[in-house]
Amino acid sequence: MFKRLKFASFALAGVLAATGLTAATASPAAAAQTCPWPYVCFLDSNQNILTMYKDVGWQSTSAKTRTARWVTNARHDDCAYLEFGTGFIDQIRPGQSFGLGAGVVAINITSGCP
Template sequence: MSGAAVTATAAPAEAAALSCPYPYTCLYDTNKAMMHRYQVVTSTFQPVSDGVDVVYGVNSRNDDVVFIRYTTGLVRCMPAGTPNTIYDVGYYGITNGIRIDSSSSCGTTIKLPVA
């Protein structure tokens, strides 16, 4: 049997979700350059500097959700167990806080849209 192999050219989950290693949550600018990387589960929000430039987010954690807070007070969620998903963190406005929570579910918090 002869024939040529066909190779797919799709990027493997956008280079494994923009190279955000487990167990981090990473935030990126419009060019998908990493701006911030967080690892610690906290009970309060950690400040996000340069939030006006944050556009994308990746949650590489298997069992922990990530809450993103905006300057308007709005809070949205990046679900757990979705390490190859890039979220449109900038969709709702300017990011000013992030909290990694040990919950495996976003609960009633609205999930961020997929970029």
């Protein structure tokens, strides 16, 4: 039983590392409370906002954004797509927050959310 749990935790860590995401160590709700509407915010490990994006369309991110440990989407109806340095693209839905394990090099905020 312990071997299976140990393997599962290593497998999860590997998947998270490959996708640029990380296991949450702070509350996603705390990250969401600090980001004002209509922004997608990138925060440090202490929940301090580093950068905020609100324009629709693809944009390159700043060096400061690439050091972020959290992202939160405070928009009500719009999704954002995050491109990591590895080329992996992930979606963040309205009201969602999650931890980052790798730098986001570009963001695409869309009108609406499929």
